[in-house]
Amino acid sequence: MTAVRPAISDVSDAALLAWLAKRGEPAYRAKQIRRHATRGTAAGFGELTDLPKPLREALAASFRWTSVELVREDASADGETRKALLRLADGHHIETVLMPHHGARNAVCVSTQAGCPMACAFCATGEMGLVRNLTAGEIVDQTRHWQRELAQRGDRVSHVVYMGMGEPFNNYDATLASTRTLVDPEAFGISPRRLTISTCGVVPGIDQLAGEGLPINLAVSLHAPDDPTRARIMPINRKWGVEEVLAAAARYVKRTKRRVTFEYVLLAGVNDSAETARELAALITRHGPTKDSHVNLIPYNPGAGGFRRPSVERMEHFAEVLQEQGIAATLRISKGQDIAAGCGQLKVAEGKAQLLPI
Incomplete structure (x- = not known):
């Protein structure tokens, strides 16, 4: 069996420098290659015309330009949200979403795993189970996919949210390595304050990230203020209950000075219910200054579990109760539902180059 060439996004700086040195190339070529790979519109090594042709050919023979291949791209009816189905080298598939916001920013939602082991009752991705962890390069290349599209019209990715398929902290090393590439001034140059990692509540991962020295935003998928309800819809709660998760979030705020989103x-x-909203407010208040947290209310999107979305009036009242208790809360406008790109809707048919209808 022929060995698969590594993608350039999975080649470390040290390895790339060693590869270049072995061929007698100057070290500055590494920065040129990285810059093209993360910021430009090039579709392959052959288009890097500021590099000597023999070097371009050697690069193409040794590395793949990207670790992902576009299978299909869908756009929502409003023309804003876009979802891409990407094939990995081993034939597995992942999804990534581009979410423009009124021309002010371009947020990309990336996956960290193919599938997800967390089995949240309301999430379609959890129905897949875990297929495998992604490499750092496979995570980065989701952003590269959208960066290249945006660069063609003179725009760029401004924010990245780790809210796609998978639990980021169950693939900690690759997730962290991908953030370092995204914030690298010689690569994407995105401010760490424009990165958000979302977790189902993996407490050790929250604590570990707090010590990395990166002021990354943390989002915690909470979804209930009490253990019985949360355990019913989120199995992870049987390992780390709501009090443990909130305590970890408070430690994160203290160490990073970054606000946490629930x-x-x-x-x-x-x-x-309104009573549940009051319980949620009391839980958050017990664990630290309310100014350091924000509740992001998300209307349920059709998909897994057979749940129903509350009425608009009921959702608005839930938000009002939180606000009356001194908790900052926003009822989010969910985008991309018509292309199954909304929260909890990412899911692919493994082994098939198609989207699984939801």
Whole structure:
């Protein structure tokens, strides 16, 4: 069996420098290659015309330009949100989403795993189970995919959210390595304050990230203020309960000085009552200054679990109750539902180059 060439995004700076030195190339070529790979519109090594042709040919013979291949891209009816189905070298598939915001920014949602082991009851990705972890390069190349499209019209990726398929902290090393590439001034040059990592509540991962010295935003998928309800819809709660998760979030705020967002999918008849909102406010208040947190209320998107979305009035009242208790809360406008790109809707048919209808 022929060995698969490594993607350039999975080649470390040290390895690339060693490869160049072996061929008698100057070290500055590494920066040229990185800059082209992360910021330009080039589709392959052959288009890097500021490099000598023999070097371009040697690069193409030794490395793949990207670790992902576009299978299909869908656009929402409003023409803004876009979702890409990408094939990996081993034939597995992942999805990534581009979310422009009124021309002010371009946020990319990336996956960290093919599938997800967390089995949250309301999330379609969890129905897939875990296929495998992604490499750092496969995570980075999702952003590269959108960066290249945006660069063709003189724009660029401004924000990256780790909210796609998978639990980032269950693939910690690759996730962290990808953030370092994204913030590298010689690569994407994105401010760490424009990166957000979302977790289901993997407490050791929260604590580990707090010590990395990167002021990355943290989002915690909470979805219920009490253990019985949360354990019913999020199995991870049997390992780390709500009090442990909130305590870890408070430690993160203290060490990084970054505000934490609590993600909360509203499920009719499950976690959407006014009393539940008051319990949520009390939970957050117990664990630190409310100014350091924000609740992101997300209407349930059709998909897994057979849940229902609450009425608009009920969702708005939930937000009002939180605000009355001194908790900053936003009822999010969910985008991309018509192309199954909304929260909890990412899911692919493994082994098939197609999207699984949801």
